[in-house]
Each structure stands twice: as structure tokens, then as C-alpha cells.
Amino acid sequence: NGAGPYPVVIAPNEPLLADALPAATLLSLVFDGSVFQVTNGVSHQVRACPTGTVAVNGQYCFALDEGPVGTWFEAAMNCANAGLRLCTWSEWQQACLRRTELGLNSMISNWEWANSTANEDNSARVVGNTSCSSGGTFYVSNTAATRCCYSR
Secondary structure, eight states, X not given: OOOOOOOEEEETTEEOOGGGSOTTOXXXXXXXXXXXXXXXXXXXXXXXXXXXXXXXXSSEEEESSOEEEEOHHHHHHHHHHTTOEEOOHHHHHHHHHTHHHHTOOSTTSSEEEEEEXXXXXXXXXXXXXXXXXXXXEEETTSOEEEOEEEEO
């Protein structure tokens, strides 16, 4: 299409080197407009958690604090601009259940966006508010807090 070439990064400002990958390694990539970001990590390498996040397990890191309040699209962009992504409902719930141990702040004080869509048009999942199992749907144009995750 006349665009590119674009680099592939394994972490923010860390290029993926071809000799670091075993043959036939499957990668999940997201294009952010300037680079392709590896979102699933390299199977034999666990990435360190970025500053401001904590490891929930060997699969992902979770933001210690809520990000800004905004629409679902703004939340997704805020995470992407930080080299992160919106958390899944399952990731959010697992982290919430361990919030004291992990040192997480404001987990059940208000609604937070999850990356899951809902079963109705123009809606997305929200989590939190009153408990670790609270969930609902908002129109994507409504506002809620942002919480970002990072695939290790």
C-alpha cells in the first residue's frame, strides 16, 4: 500500500530482534500508527512489568492506579499511548480479588472500562463500582475510569 516499513517492538522503545525468536513463534501484533507492538510476549521470555504496574501472575501486569475518566475510545487510546491495553473483565476481577496484596488503589470505588464489548450495539463492559464481581454495560460514549494492563 506504499506505507511502511514499520518496526516491531517487544516493549516500549525495545525493538524485537529476529534472532530472539525461535522458529515458528506465533506473535499477536497491534499497529499503533508508527510501530507494530507485540501484545502476547515472546513465548520463551517473560517481560518485566512497566513502571506503575504490578505483576498479577506470569501472564499480565495491572496498573496500580486508575487512569483518567473518559469514553471507552479515550480509555483504549490512553492505554495504547502508554504502551498498554485495556484489561479484560477476567483480568480485572482476578486483580481486584488480590487488590490488598498487590497494593492496588480505588478498585471498587467507581466504574472502570474493560476491553470486552457488550451484547448490544455501541456498548462496552464496565467493572467495579461496588465489588470485585460488579459488572455492567455503558454506551461507549459514556464516561468511566481507565485501568490498563500489560501482557507479559
